[in-house]
Amino acid sequence: MYNLKNQTKKATKMNEVVKYHNDFNKLNLNGFSELQQNILFGLIFAIKDKKETIMLDYGQIKEFTKNSKLTGQELWKQAQELEKNLSKLDFTIIKPCEDSKIFERATYNLFKKFSLFYSTSDNNPDNPNKSLGQIEVKINEEFAYLINELTANFTRFELAEFIALSGKYTKTLYRLLKQFRSTGLLHIEWKEFLRVMDIPESYKICDIERQILKPAIKELTAPRTLFDIKRTPFESLSYTKIKGKGRGRGGNVIGIEFYFTPETTNEIEQRANKRNLEIIAQNIWCEEARNKLKRLRDIKQKTEEPTTNQVTTEIEDELEVDNYLYRNLRMKNRFDEYDTLKIQNISKDESGNIIVTLRNADDNHISEMIFKDLKHLENVFNRYAI
Incomplete structure (x- = not known):
């Protein structure tokens, strides 16, 4: 059976930005x-x-679902359906060969x-009652540009905002509109709109x-609070159907345009700067803690014959406590x-x-817990550690 405990945990930050190529x-x-x-x-x-x-x-997968009550069995079913849909999600690349006449x-x-x-x-792999433990993925190198090799031509949005939206059509429209966040105008042919949506x-x-x-x-213009900040995905969002001649699916509608208040460069830069400052502050905090831990270990190594047992005990207590630094707990709110x-x-x-x-990890809210001694801390940590 696959050993889940041996895998390295990677913290998810729901307030991060998802980026991908407009393709x-x-x-x-x-x-x-x-x-x-x-x-x-x-x-x-x-x-x-x-x-x-x-x-x-x-736990990380469940954070993406917006439903804390999903069981492992329910997640397994969703993951299986996702796997089937991804197998049908093919990309076609057309590129020239060395002979410019051949593609x-x-x-x-x-x-x-x-x-x-x-x-x-029952440890039976064929038991229909399966519970999801982990998902392992690797991007196809041919499509690394979709996610990794981003230039000026990319779409970006905050993952938490995307997950908070309700409805698959709303989510798709959200992605399309975010591509034009700086202009506030999306024009798309009607047939293409129907296909993409x-x-x-x-x-x-x-x-x-x-x-x-x-x-x-209605959903995309509703104010919502994320990470203690009130925001609206798209201000003054509206649409107009573009009409032409002829019949067929959609009648004489040949296109659709969406209008909304564009985001200014300053707004985008301010958000990016705020994230950068948070990262810098976090790095400083981590560096200070690492230096403190190193100093304590150096003191312990040099104190071969302490004047009293109390000195050794205090150093060992601090070392033992610092072993819990930057570890994760998963607890109900x-x-x-x-x-x-x-x-x-x-x-x-x-x-x-x-x-x-x-x-x-979701909203950067700071809280405190009080433990009467190291044993109390150890018991809680062993119960809720991830």
Whole structure:
């Protein structure tokens, strides 16, 4: 059976930005449910800038789903459906050969490897009641440019904002609009719009407006609070159908245009700068903690014959406590949802209690926990560590 404990944990940051080449927006994510889109773009975030195979565990995958109550068995079913849909998600590349008159047309899949690891209650691999443990993926080298080799031509959006949206059509429209965040105008031919949005053939224009466009516009213009910041995905979003002559599917509609308030360069830069400052602060904090731990170890090595046992005990206590620094806990919050908490600092108060400072990986909220002694801390850590 696959040993999940031996895999390195990689923390997910829901406030990070997913980036991918605009060619990805041309895909029709036919059959991908809302939840499967969340997992797919969560994987895209996790694999960006990485050439090697990456592994995401059950807890990390569940963070992408927006549903903390999903069981391992339910996630297994969704992951299987995602695997089937990805197998149909082919890209075609046309490139010239050395002879300029000859061209190569090749078809590839986005992922070179997509593996699901699961467990069963009776260790029988054929047991239908499977529980998802991990997903292992590796990007196909032919399509590294889609995610990794980004230039000026890319789409970017905050993963948490994307996951918070409801409805697969809303999510697709969100991705299309984000490509034009700096202009506030998207013009697309009607047939292409229907294809990319994966709108059923049976839908009439009135159905599309009532069941897809109006609910999506309402969702995308609704203010929401993410990471203690109130924001609206698209301000003043509206659309106009472009009409022409002739009949056929869509009547005489030949295109559609969406309008919204564009984001200014300053707004984009301010968000990027804020993230950079947070990363810098985090790096400084980590470096200070590493230096402190090194100093303590140096002191212990040099103190071969301490004047009292108390000196040795204090040094050993600090070393033991610092072993928990930057480790992760997974605990339920007051909304009965799971939070991933990273231990940022450990100290003692005048009464000898151990004060543990924790940072929420989703929203960077800082909280504290108090432990009466090292044994108390150890017991809690062993129970909730990930």
